Amino acid sequence: MSKKNNSVEVICPLDYAFRRIGGKYKGRILWYLKSNEVMRYGELKRAVTDITTKMLTQTLRELEEDALISRKVYHELPPKVEYSLTDEGAEMLPFIDYLRHWGAKQMEKREMVDLKC
Amino acid sequence: MSKKNNSVEVICPLDYAFRRIGGKYKGRILWYLKSNEVMRYGELKRAVTDITTKMLTQTLRELEEDALISRKVYHELPPKVEYSLTDEGAEMLPFIDYLRHWGAKQMEKREMVDLKC
DNA sequence: CAGTATCCCCCTAGATACTG
DNA sequence: CAGTATCTAGGGGGATACTG
Numbered sequence: 224m225s226k227k228n229n230s231v232e233v234i235c236p237l238d239y240a241f242r243r244i245g246g247k248y249k250g251r252i253l254w255y256l257k258s259n260e261v262m263r264y265g266e267l268k269r270a271v272t273d274i275t276t277k278m279l280t281q282t283l284r285e286l287e288e289d290a291l292i293s294r295k296v297y298h299e300l301p302p303k304v305e306y307s308l309t310d311e312g313a314e315m316l317p318f319i320d321y322l323r324h325w326g327a328k329q330m331e332k333r334e335m336v337d338l339k340c
Numbered sequence: 341m342s343k344k345n346n347s348v349e350v351i352c353p354l355d356y357a358f359r360r361i362g363g364k365y366k367g368r369i370l371w372y373l374k375s376n377e378v379m380r381y382g383e384l385k386r387a388v389t390d391i392t393t394k395m396l397t398q399t400l401r402e403l404e405e406d407a408l409i410s411r412k413v414y415h416e417l418p419p420k421v422e423y424s425l426t427d428e429g430a431e432m433l434p435f436i437d438y439l440r441h442w443g444a445k446q447m448e449k450r451e452m453v454d455l456k457c
Numbered sequence: 458c459a460g461t462a463t464c465c466c467c468c469t470a471g472a473t474a475c476t477g
Numbered sequence: 478c479a480g481t482a483t484c485t486a487g488g489g490g491g492a493t494a495c496t497g
Binding site: 233234235236237238239240241243244245247250251254272273289314315317318319321322323324325326327329330335337338339340 | 431435
């Protein structure tokens with residue numbers, strides 16, 4: 224994130240936006256959070272098929288840094304952490320949703336198996 | 341493209357869509373094509389700052405394969421090739437635009453220099 | 458439960474040279 | 478003008494083991 228945001232020069236707003244939500248799992252995470260309002264770490268881990276803990280943590284931190292999601296820690300044992308969309312994150316939903324439909328249409332055209340999200 | 345589309349298994353429509361328009365330059369190319377209706381290869385090369393011919397060609401081919409742009413070749417000397425949005429490509433514009441605005445807002449918040457697109 | 462910490466591979470993208 | 482063809486580097490992402 225620091226690299227994406229600082230070291231690598233940003234060309235324009237569109238370029239910036241794509242880098243911020245362009246990770247391999249970001250779209251799906253935002254999407255799952257939409258449907259569930261609030262999700263725990265383990266829940267997300269199960270929802271985002273095949274993601275590793277490393278990538279999940281890393282992606283969640285980037286989304287948090289960009290103020291697209293918020294992270295609430297309950298200091299108890301066992302630990303409990305809840306993730307949810309911020310208002311800004313919710314602003315991305317129309318876009319995400321449109322992409323989903325576009326993707327589904329494309330997959331149908333190409334006769335690919337649609338596993339849904 | 342063959343790899344992205346075939347070898348690597350697609351998880352869901354959202355995942356698929358992100359791979360298709362998630363390249364480093366795709367958003368900007370679609371955006372420039374919107375403003376100009378039709379653009380020649382060299383024009384695009386100048387518009388998309390710092391892109392190499394290899395990446396430009398590769399990206400244009402992928403967009404064409406996904407039916408987001410069309411490519412018209414004039415068989416004359418010197419060669420002339422024009423690129424334009426398809427109807428399907430044009431369908432992406434509202435969302436590209438949405439992303440641009442979101443990106444601009446974010447950049448302002450972070451006091452980054454906005455070079456426009 | 459919710460993460461860290463390493464090690465490592467591969468793929469995207471960049472640099473450079475060449476061509477019908 | 479509109480591309481190909483190679484070669485290469487960097488970093489995003491994967492696998493695995495460990496922890497407060």
